[in-house]
Amino acid sequence: MAAVEVRDLRKRYGSFLALDGVSLTAQTGQLVTLLGPSGCGKSTTLRCLAGFLDPDGGSISIDGSDILGVPANRRGFGVVFQNYALFPHMTVAGNIGYGLKLQKRPKTEMAERIADAMRLVRLQGLEDRYPRQISGGQQQRVALARALVLRPRLLLLDEPLANLDARLRDEVRWLIRDVQQESGITAFYVTHDQSEAMAMSDMVAVMKEGRVAQFATPREIYQKPVERYVADFTGEANFLSCTRVAPVAGGYDIEVAGAHLRVAGVPGIRDRAELLLRPEALSIAPDTGQALFQGRVEKLAFLGASQHCEVRLPDGGALKLAVQANRPVGVGDQAGIRIDSEHAWLMPEVRQ
Amino acid sequence: MTRGARLRLLLALPAVALIFVFMVLPITNMVEMSFRTLGTTAPFGDSYTTGHYSRILSDGYYWQVLLRSLVTALLVTLLCLLVSYPIAWHMSKAHGFKAVMLYALIASPLMTGVLVRNFGWMIVTALNGPLNETLLGLGIIERPLRLLFTQGLVVLALVHVFVPFMVLPINNALRNIPPALVEASSSMGANRWQAFRDVILPLSFPGIYPGVILVFVLSIAAYVTPALLGGQMVSYMPTLIVAELNGTFRWPLGSALAIVLAVVTLICVAAFTLLTAKLMEKSRA
Known part of the structure; x- marks a missing residue:
């Protein structure tokens, strides 16, 4: 059981600022995802948490006590590595039991706990195999069992699914989430895959150039991003420049493409703003009178539950929208598009 | 036979021929020689005997020399391993210019010829050589140390020259261990x-193994260093064999000794x- 507070973490490699004041918290039992492209500092943050790296500044505390002075081998955290990092010269049981062996646990307790851990990740029967004799998905389960068998205060996962194929990724993803929730363990999860982050996390920290751009629930990150970078990184998005922005109670009155809308948005926007429209905030209008935009359907992809549609506007811009699967649309059709202003979100425009 | 198979055979031919001419033939010749009788006017006689082997096996002197060679080789191997492991560790962590410099330094003992290197040791460790002069001058010792013509110096000189053979494979193995482990x-x-x-x-063992084998085999067969730095008083198998072949001209006995050494070495490696x-x-x- 552990609540974690990371405050103002800084790390510099030569002229490269890897961490530029990272602050995060995790409540007991939460899974917090660090999401971002490579080089954003997510792995560096995790390595500081694990104790593999000393930050230049800032603090990390667990249940109120500072752990930065504690070496990695005394922190008692479980770590799952991207390439599994299994010991190739030890069997599956040997890998899982290594930490227990270091603690000099009695033989019977060791055997019991190894068996428990293997049952937890559904690996029974593979005790005596070596890592090279089992599949990638099984290796990842061994890595997970190995991290959990010591009943760590904190579980740290560094892109644990990156090397698995799509089907296995889904399976192991749910396994990780189940096990984490079942054992009520606090976890930090590093990934660059937004769908992974959305599906698994209690909280998501979207990272950008060594900083946390936004730290919120997956829903909030997706629906109410604080800036374009976050919106872009967390799913498909359309951005429209707004003219005339006026704050009103609970939102803003804006003018976009000649139409007046009332939308919610990031508090404190003064002048320049852009409107975020997720594909599901747009729809094809049944008659052109309700349409805000007119355009030509340029691309169409049938996805089963819906259709992904790209419409080219006369001014050259394009809009991506999700269309119901049973609605007849064809490439080349003229389509009127309307905005569902309930699902629109106003953000400050970033000056390039 | 397909064209590919014929081509492969053709490509293997030079290597096979080389091994046949420079390994199979000489060893066969050596084995044959070791069973010949001693001659009085020639280095070997006309008839055959197993007498040399029974003589070697029953004479304590030969056992003593063999044992000295074995112990020396083991000691050299062990010391090489102890000296080389930390060096290999540093090398495996080095990149760029530092790595190049380390490789050059490690290989440096091999860049001097065997005679020059051993004469160097002789000069440095002589009674009135620079090492003793310096130690005397500094007042650390009162009488010059007798280093030259001791077994200790033989071991030291062999460790010096064989360290690269231990460092390089261990360095390779260490580089292959992912830091995440x-x-x-x-x-x-x-x-x-x-x-x-x-x-x-344990994961560096794939580097330790070839290093140990290489250094052991090279040091048990080393001739020049024991001959020059070991002095006249003690014999090692290689110096004894050369003495029989070139000094007393008892080729069959020398051959038998060489075969014994080769077999013992092979048993150790196996x-x-x-x-x-x-x-x-x-x-x-």
Whole structure:
């Protein structure tokens, strides 16, 4: 059981600022995802948490006590590595039991706990195999069992699914989430895959150039991003420049493409703003009178539950929208598009 | 036979011919020679005998020389391993210019000829050589140290020249160990010593094994260093063999000694391989 507070973490490699004041918290039992492209500092943050790296500044505390002075081998955290990092010269049981062996646990307790851990990740029967004799998905389960068998205060996962194929990724993803929730363990999860982050996390920290751009629930990150970078990184998005922005109670009155809308948005926007429209905030209008935009359907992809549609506007811009699967649309059709202003979100425009 | 198979055979031919002419033929000749009788007017006689082998096996002197050669080779191998491991460790962590410099330094003992190197040792360690002069001058010793023509100096000189053969394969093996393995072990509670003992050492065995074999085989067969630095008082198998072949001209006895040395060496290598087979199998992943 552990609540974690990371405050103002800084790390510099030569002229490269890897961490530029990272602050995060995790409540007991939460899974917090660090999401971002490579080089954003997510792995560096995790390595500081694990104790593999000393930050230049800032603090990390667990249940109120500072752990930065504690070496990695005394922190008692479980770590799952991207390439599994299994010991190739030890069997599956040997890998899982290594930490227990270091603690000099009695033989019977060791055997019991190894068996428990293997049952937890559904690996029974593979005790005596070596890592090279089992599949990638099984290796990842061994890595997970190995991290959990010591009943760590904190579980740290560094892109644990990156090397698995799509089907296995889904399976192991749910396994990780189940096990984490079942054992009520606090976890930090590093990934660059937004769908992974959305599906698994209690909280998501979207990272950008060594900083946390936004730290919120997956829903909030997706629906109410604080800036374009976050919106872009967390799913498909359309951005429209707004003219005339006026704050009103609970939102803003804006003018976009000649139409007046009332939308919610990031508090404190003064002048320049852009409107975020997720594909599901747009729809094809049944008659052109309700349409805000007119355009030509340029691309169409049938996805089963819906259709992904790209419409080219006369001014050259394009809009991506999700269309119901049973609605007849064809490439080349003229389509009127309307905005569902309930699902629109106003953000400050970033000056390039 | 397909064209591909014929081509492969053709390509293998030079290597096979080389091994046949420079290994199979001489060894066959040597074995044959070791069973010949001694001659009075020639280095060997006309008839055959197993007498040289029974003489070697029953004479304590030969056992003593063989034992000295074995102990020396083992000692050299062990010291090489102890000296080389930390060097290999540093090398495996080095990149760019530092790595190039380290490689050059490591290979430096091999860049001087065997005679020059050993005469160098003779000059440095002589009674009135620079080492003794310096120590005397500094007042550290009162009388010059007798270093030259001792077994200790032979071991030291062999360690010096064979260190590269140990460092390079171990360095390779260490480079192949992912750093995440050490981090993984430390996240499971291992301190630095435990991580070394349980992860790094076993996984570097694929480098230790060839290093040990190379250094052992090279040092048990070393001739020039024991001959020049070991002095006249003690014999090693190679110096004894050369003395029989070139000094007393008893070629059959010299050949028999050479065969004995080769067989003993082979047994040692085979025993080491068998004893470590399981570790090797596990650590090679």
